[in-house]
Amino acid sequence: MPVITSPQEFNTEDLYVDLLPVLGRRFYLKVEGFNFAGSVKLKAAAAMVQAAERAGRLSEDSVLVESSSGNLGVALSVIAADKGYRFVCVTDNRCNLATRRMMEALGTEVYTVTRPAEEGGFLAARFDHVRALCASDPGYVWLNQHANPYNWRAHQDTTAPAIARQFPNLDVLFVGAGTTGTLMGCARYFRESGRPVTVVAVDTVGSVTFGGPAQPRMVPGLGAGVRPELLDASYVDDVVMVSEPETVRACRRLAAVGFLFGGSTGTVVAGARRWLDAHRPGEELTAVAIAPDLGERYLDTVYQESWVRDVYGDAELEDRDDVEYRRRLTESMA
Structure with a gap:
């Protein structure tokens, strides 16, 4: 039984969710929200x-x-x-x-x-x-989280080694890009350790981090209006850009099976699913994504029907991929 005196002494480091029932393929989500701050x-x-x-x-x-x-x-x-x-x-x-x-x-x-x-x-x-x-x-x-090297060093020292221990045969790692601290720490760890892991950054449409045009963004968390000083794109193997309606749909798909995650997590899951379908269709591989947050703080936005409809409209709520997901899920369970 852990006994602590400071809230930062506790963090659940080894919890993963297998998203096979959600995505129709084996894919592991590293859950980082179980600490006293509720996020990575x-x-x-x-x-x-x-x-x-x-x-x-x-x-x-x-x-x-x-x-x-x-x-x-x-x-x-x-x-x-x-x-x-x-x-x-x-x-x-x-x-x-x-x-x-x-x-x-x-x-x-x-x-x-x-x-x-x-x-x-x-x-x-x-x-x-x-x-x-x-x-x-x-x-x-x-402290300036957007430029402070201890932002990425924290993940080079903790998050990435924890994933490496749990998945010695890791093929692909998906990491959301906000300040890029988590992304840079994990990417540096795997590159410098010599392990052949493909590191894919997941960003949100409207973010300028990887050179895209700035657009209004309503879901806080990932993305940036100013390119983060921490980013060294040479460590990143690929980038997926996710629209906010995709984020909402991914969050709701997870909630439908009992997992209430935050907007940043929904973005990462949506991006990872799309990248795997495009680059590794039907291929058995070990894929992990980092889930930065849980969903309680998004109850008035991402999980609020009226807010979503006001911001994105009815058409964007339709889950156009749901039939395909269900088909793949049925096949994978057969």
Whole structure:
């Protein structure tokens, strides 16, 4: 029985879901949401705070400040509450209401940016506000998850080795791209270990991370309006771009069999399914995807019928692939 004194000491590292009943082919989802922050971001948050403490950047009078669409903000809220730091999270109006309330319950001051910048959208506007705060008072400490190397090092040291131990014959790994911390940490680990693993990044349509045109995005989590400084695309073997309606359909397909995952997870699952169908149809291989978050924070958006219809319209709710999934599932069970 684990006994802990700090919330960041606990994380379930070895839980996987086999999505055969959902996708009609064997495919493993590494579930990262079972910790006190509810997402994979707790690892990066803990690593960045510890590095800042070791470097002497943080003292008892410091004020942590960070730009986040949600999950990293919650993770830092958990750690700040535990360590007694004041924390200001700069987010925007796409942040889920449940996420904002969770951060506030943990003592975080949440500042919501309501107008996007002309270039870089809401992310650039959030950066501008963070920079203004830091310029106004030297007591503010910006960890900057988009440029901080301890973001990706956390996953090079923990997430990727855990997958490698569980799946010594891993063929393909799917990782969502937000700040690209998880992506870069895992990609670097497998490249530098010499294992022949194909690393596929999954991004959302409207994100500029891999050079696509910027478009409005309503589901927080993956994607970026400003190319992340952490990204080194030479480590990435392929990229899949997923539309938000695809994300919604994937989330609902998972929920229909009892797995309530978040928007980032739905995006990764949708992208992985499409890549496997296009590049490895009918092929037996070991494929793993990282599920960054759980679904409770998306109940008012992705899982809310009226919100989805208002944002995407009725046509986008139709699961056009459902018949094909059911056919493959029946064949695989035969």
